[in-house]
Structure formats: C-alpha cells, structure tokens
Amino acid sequence: GENVEQHPSTLSVQEGDSAVIKCTYSDSASNYFPWYKQELGKGPQLIIDIRSNVGEKKDQRIAVTLNKTAKHFSLHITETQPEDSAVYFCAATAGGSYIPTFGRGTSLIVHP
Amino acid sequence: DTGVSQDPRHKITKRGQNVTFRCDPISEHNRLYWYRQTLGQGPEFLTYFQNEAQLEKSRLLSDRFSAERPKGSFSTLEIQRTEQGDSAMYLCASSRAGGRNEQFFGPGTRLTVL
Numbered sequence: 001g002e003n004v005e006q007h008p009s010t011l012s013v014q015e016g017d018s019a020v021i022k023c024t025y026s027d028s029a030s031n032y033f034p035w036y037k038q039e040l041g042k043g044p045q046l047i048i049d050i051r052s053n054v055g056e057k058k059d060q061r062i063a064v065t066l067n068k069t070a071k072h073f074s075l076h077i078t079e080t081q082p083e084d085s086a087v088y089f090c091a092a093t094a095g096g097s098y099i100p101t102f103g104r105g106t107s108l109i110v111h112p
Numbered sequence: 113d114t115g116v117s118q119d120p121r122h123k124i125t126k127r128g129q130n131v132t133f134r135c136d137p138i139s140e141h142n143r144l145y146w147y148r149q150t151l152g153q154g155p156e157f158l159t160y161f162q163n164e165a166q167l168e169k170s171r172l173l174s175d176r177f178s179a180e181r182p183k184g185s186f187s188t189l190e191i192q193r194t195e196q197g198d199s200a201m202y203l204c205a206s207s208r209a210g211g212r213n214e215q216f217f218g219p220g221t222r223l224t225v226l
C-alpha cells in the first residue's frame with residue numbers, strides 16, 4: 001500500500017518568514033495530493049490540492065509543488081502569520097481509489 | 113451551517129461499554145468516510161460508503177467496529193466492548209462523487225475510554 005512520509009514534524013518560524021513542508025510517497029499510481037490544516041480541537045480543513053498532471057499550484061500565500069519522478073511534493077507558505085499556526089497534513093491518493101494516505105503531520109508555529 | 117457535523121463532540125465511557133457516533137455529511141455529498149486519529153498521527157482510514165453501500169470495510173480495526181448508512185444520508189459508527197486503546201478522535205468526512213474527491217471533514221468525536 002501507499003506510504004507517505006512528512007518532514008519536518010515541527011517547524012518554528014518568525015512572522016513574515018516562509019515555511020516549507022515536504023512529503024514523499026511510495027506508490028507511483030498516486031495522482032491526487034491534498035494538503036490539510038488542522039487547528040486544535042477541529043477537524044482537518046482542505047487548504048490546497050494538486051493532481052499529478054500539474055507541477056505547481058498557487059493560491060495566494062500558499063503553493064504546492066509536485067515532482068512525480070522523485071515522488072515528492074511540498075507545501076510552501078509565504079509571509080507567514082500567527083494564524084497560520086496549526087498542524088499541516090499531506091496526503092496521497094492512488095488512481096482509482098478514494099482513500100487518501102496521510103502523513104504524520106507538521107506542527108507549524110509562527111512567532112509574532 | 114452546511115458543513116459536516118458530528119455528534120457527540122466528546123464521549124467518555126468505561127471500558128467494556130458500547131458507544132455510537134453519528135455523522136451528518138454535506139447534503140449533496142454521496143460519499144462518506146470514517147477515520148480515526150490518535151495523538152501525533154494523521155487520520156487513519158476506517159471505512160467508506162457510497163450512498164448506502166459500504167464499499168470498503170476491511171480496514172475497520174476489529175470486529176468490534178461497525179458502521180452503517182441506512183438511507184444514504186447520515187452514518188453511525190459503533191464500537192462494541194470498548195477498550196482503552198480505542199481512545200482517539202473519530203473523524204467523518206464527505207465528498208461528492210467524481211471530480212477530485214475533495215473530502216470535507218467534520219469536527220470529530222473525541223472518545224475517552226476509562
């Protein structure tokens with residue numbers, strides 16, 4: 001089955017800095033890669049996603065890049081703000097499946 | 113509120129008791145998923161439904177776990193004879209058939225087994 005590794009487990013940045021979270025996946029058939037943000041006591045919230053036919057996608061301060069050959073994808077947050085502090089999860093879904101495999105999460109702390 | 117809702121938000125029970133959780137998906141979504149999340153981990157898939165059909169249940173954690181979606185709308189997850197290791201957050205998500213399979217999560221039910 002699919003295996004998703006996520007790094008780092010904790011990321012601490014100053015407000016205004018950029019943050020990068022990296023994930024690798026094992027199943028070359030995976031073709032859908034969502035990213036979720038989870039705040040304390042809440043369920044995960046989808047913030048951006050990318051399909052395997054696209055190399056990069058951007059939405060305001062967040063962007064995701066995908067390298068199919070290397071089987072890794074990354075989340076980039078620019079101009080971080082304290083409200084960006086949360087746990088971020090990457091996931092990979094194999095083609096024909098509706099079941100994502102999640103990484104273990106990255107706790108992002110943005111210091112004012 | 114048109115998001116996914118879950119009830120209860122918190123449940124404390126004694127070992128050996130049965131518990132049941134409810135999930136109401138977004139109304140036009142025909143797929144519904146259950147996940148378990150333990151501290152420091154990502155959501156772990158348990159089972160999913162398309163309409164009232166349970167299409168994947170081999171990843172339910174044991175035969176003490178069961179789920180239903182009798183009319184293709186809300187769903188229930190039942191855990192029988194709870195154990196302390198069942199303590200976790202139980203998340204429900206829903207999605208529309210086709211497209212990106214974008215899943216929307218509910219707030220979760222936090223289960224504590226004493």
